[in-house]
Amino acid sequence: MSLPETDTGGKRFSRRRLFGGVGAGAVAVGAGVVVGRSTAPTLDTAAAAAESVVPFRGAHQSGIVTPAQDRMHFATFDVTTDSRDELVAMLKKWTTMAERLTVGAESVPGGVVGGGQYEPPGDTGEAYGLHSSNLTLTIGFGPSLFGTADNDRFGIVDRKPAALEELPRFPADDLDPARSGGDIAIQACADDPQVAVHAIRNLARIAFGTASIRWSQLGFGRTSSTSTTQATARNLFGFKDGTNNIKSEDQPSVDDYVWANGSDGSDWMAGGSYLVARRIRMKIEPWDRAVLGEQERVIGRSKATGAPLGSAAEFDTVDLSSNQIEKNAHIRLASSESLGGIKILRRGYNFTDGSDGFGHLDAGLFFVAFCRDAMTQFVPMQQALARKDLLNEYISHVGSALFACPPGVPDGDDNAYWGSTLFA
Numbered sequence: 001m002s003l004p005e006t007d008t009g010g011k012r013f014s015r016r017r018l019f020g021g022v023g024a025g026a027v028a029v030g031a032g033v034v035v036g037r038s039t040a041p042t043l044d045t046a047a048a049a050a051e052s053v054v055p056f057r058g059a060h061q062s063g064i065v066t067p068a069q070d071r072m073h074f075a076t077f078d079v080t081t082d083s084r085d086e087l088v089a090m091l092k093k094w095t096t097m098a099e100r101l102t103v104g105a106e107s108v109p110g111g112v113v114g115g116g117q118y119e120p121p122g123d124t125g126e127a128y129g130l131h132s133s134n135l136t137l138t139i140g141f142g143p144s145l146f147g148t149a150d151n152d153r154f155g156i157v158d159r160k161p162a163a164l165e166e167l168p169r170f171p172a173d174d175l176d177p178a179r180s181g182g183d184i185a186i187q188a189c190a191d192d193p194q195v196a197v198h199a200i201r202n203l204a205r206i207a208f209g210t211a212s213i214r215w216s217q218l219g220f221g222r223t224s225s226t227s228t229t230q231a232t233a234r235n236l237f238g239f240k241d242g243t244n245n246i247k248s249e250d251q252p253s254v255d256d257y258v259w260a261n262g263s264d265g266s267d268w269m270a271g272g273s274y275l276v277a278r279r280i281r282m283k284i285e286p287w288d289r290a291v292l293g294e295q296e297r298v299i300g301r302s303k304a305t306g307a308p309l310g311s312a313a314e315f316d317t318v319d320l321s322s323n324q325i326e327k328n329a330h331i332r333l334a335s336s337e338s339l340g341g342i343k344i345l346r347r348g349y350n351f352t353d354g355s356d357g358f359g360h361l362d363a364g365l366f367f368v369a370f371c372r373d374a375m376t377q378f379v380p381m382q383q384a385l386a387r388k389d390l391l392n393e394y395i396s397h398v399g400s401a402l403f404a405c406p407p408g409v410p411d412g413d414d415n416a417y418w419g420s421t422l423f424a
């Protein structure tokens with residue numbers, strides 16, 4: 001693998017290796033400075049450090065079937081240049097930086113203090129000495145990046161996949177344009193929020209003059225498990241969420257429902273996936289006043305165990321012939337059985353962004369799903385839910401976006417970069 005190199009004698013250093021001799025509970029930052037952090041893992045052993053790196057390169061981008069980390073910082077960008085060369089140059093710089101960040105290196109060699117007293121530091125510094133914390137960085141291209149026949153600013157209008165149409169407006173959508181869309185998205189997931197925020201901040205910083213942040217969202221407490229090795233976490237309604245999700249170990253389902261392939265119509269997307277993001281506000285206060293029976297009736301599962309109503313255990317097969325699961329219960333309407341076999345990979349996070357000025361929490365689910373084709377998977381699923389889901393009384397979709405996430409940057413190919421299959 002082409003690891004990023006520092007400017008220290010051509011040796012390969014990660015941020016962790018640089019500080020590998022520091023004992024548990026403390027991290028050396030620069031000459032003579034030692035700080036402790038309670039929220040991040042400590043630099044105790046090289047083995048622990050190695051375990052916290054998710055490979056950046058591969059056939060597919062990481063951050064999709066990667067076991068969902070605990071935190072997310074998601075940002076979308078508007079491209080502010082009309083120059084294809086400038087856009088490609090930025091994607092190349094982003095790729096190099098992203099690969100460095102995922103191994104825990106500074107965003108540029110010597111970035112924090114190595115530039116000396118008379119330069120703004122090349123790395124903002126807040127992750128200096130922290131683990132990479134399973135950081136994954138996943139890029140996606142929105143429909144607007146591809147332009148139109150009248151304004152084909154990057155010469156890619158003919159390469160826009162049919163699966164990348166703007167999402168339709170669904171019943172009861174209450175979308176805020178300032179929290180929707182974007183030419184490019186970057187999803188940063190990590191087990192330390194500071195690592196995820198640092199990554200987005202530094203990527204945004206080097207995009208100056210080429211792209212600027214349109215909107216961003218912080219997420220905590222994954223609301224989906226994407227691996228059988230993970231326990232099911234709970235969403236802000238207190239229910240286990242992700243029980244019946246596609247799991248990365250289920251290779252046939254991942255191939256059928258997550259990865260696009262060449263025969264789907266866009267060669268450059270083979271090995272990629274489509275990311276749907278929906279900021280879903282949860283009406284916490286009315287929900288908290290609803291009795292337990294109503295809450296379970298809405299979802300169709302037991303709040304305590306996550307078992308389908310009428311069954312004993314969380315992973316029991318959902319029996320939709322049982323009249324214990326209401327006609328319009330969430331899990332009935334969203335099930336592949338009710339939708340002619342459709343499935344999606346869910347990878348969302350909880351959010352709370354303070355309160356709304358009317359005494360209500362601005363909280364909810366930042367819903368993220370990956371699909372092989374959002375038009376034939378997410379869209380019919382959301383259409384069914386938007387029309388009839390009992391959950392609709394308690395939620396409101398306030399942000400929306402769709403992105404085509406290209407395949408991964410292949411191992412050993414120094415010319416490849418984020419999106420190189422699109423701009424080839």
Ligand SMILES: C=CC1=C(C)c2cc3[nH]c(cc4nc(cc5[nH]c(cc1n2)c(C)c5CCC(=O)O)C(CCC(=O)O)=C4C)c(C)c3C=C
Nearest residue numbers: 239240241242243244245280331334335336365381382395
């Ligand atoms: C369009 C897709 C979906 C949206 C939007 C969505 C929003 C949403 N979901 C919950 C809580 C739960 N969802 C659960 C299951 C579930 N949800 C979807 C899809 C969407 N959810 C699917 C495909 C499934 C699986 C259905 C099945 O086959 O059984 C569950 C149950 C546990 C689980 O299986 O994950 C909960 C709980 C909320 C709160 C929400 C919006 C805020």
Ligand SMILES: [Fe+2]
Nearest residue numbers: 241330331334
């Ligand atoms: Fe759901």
